[in-house]
Amino acid sequence: MTQLWTEANDDTALIDDTAPATSEPTPQKSEREVAMRVAREANKLEKRLCRQVGQAIIDFNMIEEGDRVMVCVSGGKDSFGLLDILIKLQKRAPIHFDIVAVNLDQKQPGFPDHILPEYLSKLGIEFHIETQDTYSIVKKVVPEGKTMCSLCSRLRRGILYRVADELKITKIALGHHRDDMLHTFFLNMFFAGKLKGMPPKLVSDDGGHIVIRPLANVAEKDLIAWAEHRQFPIIPCSLCGSQENLQRQEIKRMMHQWERQWPGRTETMFTALQNVVPSHLMDRKRHDFHNIQVTGVADANGDKVFDEEDIPLATLPGISLVSAKS
Numbered sequence: 001m002t003q004l005w006t007e008a009n010d011d012t013a014l015i016d017d018t019a020p021a022t023s024e025p026t027p028q029k030s031e032r033e034v035a036m037r038v039a040r041e042a043n044k045l046e047k048r049l050c051r052q053v054g055q056a057i058i059d060f061n062m063i064e065e066g067d068r069v070m071v072c073v074s075g076g077k078d079s080f081g082l083l084d085i086l087i088k089l090q091k092r093a094p095i096h097f098d099i100v101a102v103n104l105d106q107k108q109p110g111f112p113d114h115i116l117p118e119y120l121s122k123l124g125i126e127f128h129i130e131t132q133d134t135y136s137i138v139k140k141v142v143p144e145g146k147t148m149c150s151l152c153s154r155l156r157r158g159i160l161y162r163v164a165d166e167l168k169i170t171k172i173a174l175g176h177h178r179d180d181m182l183h184t185f186f187l188n189m190f191f192a193g194k195l196k197g198m199p200p201k202l203v204s205d206d207g208g209h210i211v212i213r214p215l216a217n218v219a220e221k222d223l224i225a226w227a228e229h230r231q232f233p234i235i236p237c238s239l240c241g242s243q244e245n246l247q248r249q250e251i252k253r254m255m256h257q258w259e260r261q262w263p264g265r266t267e268t269m270f271t272a273l274q275n276v277v278p279s280h281l282m283d284r285k286r287h288d289f290h291n292i293q294v295t296g297v298a299d300a301n302g303d304k305v306f307d308e309e310d311i312p313l314a315t316l317p318g319i320s321l322v323s324a325k326s
Contacts, residue, residue, distance in 0.1 A: 006058070063093075063171060280301075
C-alpha cells in the first residue's frame with residue numbers, strides 16, 4: 001500500500017526512449033536530443049518529488065482516509081509545487097482524500113487577484129479565495145520603517161484557521177521545504193538559544209488544527225526547477241514592500257556557502273534533525289540527568305570518558321575527509 005505513495009506509475013513517463021532513430025539532418029537531431037534530455041530530466045525530477053512527498057506522508061502519517069486537506073496557496077513556487085504534487089499523488093494514493101486550495105487575498109497594493117482564481121479554475125479542483133484587507137490594518141498599527149511580517153503573520157494565521165473550520169478541513173498543508181526547516185533550526189539556535197526546528201506535523205497553536213508540511217524532504221532547488229518546468233504563474237512576494245527577515249537571509253547565505261564548499265552538507269544536517277540523542281545534550285526536561293544510576297549493563301551510547309567522539313567518515317561527493325587519528 002505504501003508503495004503507491006512513493007512510486008510513479010509507468011504511464012507517467014514523459015518521453016519514449018525506445019523511439020527509432022530518424023534520418024533527420026544533424027542540426028535537427030541535435031535539437032531533438034536536447035529536447036529528449038530535458039524531458040528525461042523533468043521526468044526524473046517529477047518522480048523524485050512524488051517519492052519524497054509520498055515518503056513524508058507515510059513517515060509522519062500526514063494524510064489519512066477521508067481527510068480534507070487545505071493547501072495554502074500564496075502564489076509562490078513552493079505552494080504551487082505542493083499543490084501540483086499532491087494532485088498527482090491523490091490520483092494513485094491508497095486512500096481517498098480531498099484537496100481544497102485556499103488563498104488569502106490581503107488586498108496588498110498591486111496584487112494581481114485574477115491570477116490564482118484563473119489558474120485554480122483550470123485545474124478543476126475545489127478552491128476558496130478569502131479576501132480580507134489585513135494590509136490596511138498592519139499599515140495603521142506598525143510604525144513606518146518597522147517590519148510588518150510578525151503582525152501580518154498572526155492575522156493571516158487566525159483567518160486561515162477560521163476558514164479551515166468553515167470548510168471542514170482536517171489537515172492544513174503548508175509549502176515549507178527542507179531548506180526552510182534547516183533555516184529555522186539555525187535561526188532558533190543562533191538567535192533564540194533553542195534547539196527547535198520547523199516540524200513536519202504538529203497541532204496548531206490554537207489547538208484546533210493539524211498542520212502538515214509534505215515538502216519536508218524536498219530541496220528548494222528542486223522546487224525552483226519544477227516551477228520553471230511547469231511554468232507556474234508566480235506572484236511576486238515583495239508586494240507589501242517589506243524585506244524578508246535579515247537574520248533568515250544571513251542563515252541562507254551561510255548554508256549556501258557551506259554547500260558550495262562542502263557539497264552534501266545540507267543532506268547531512270537534515271539527517272541530523274532525525275537522529276536526536278537527548279542524553280548527549282543538556283536539556284534536563286528531555287533527559288533525567290538528576291537520577292542517573294550505574295546499571296552495570298554495557299551501552300553503546302554510554303559516555304566514552306576520555307575518548308574523543310568518533311565521528312564516522314561520511315562519503316559525500318566533493319569532500320576529502322581525513323581521520324583525526326591518522
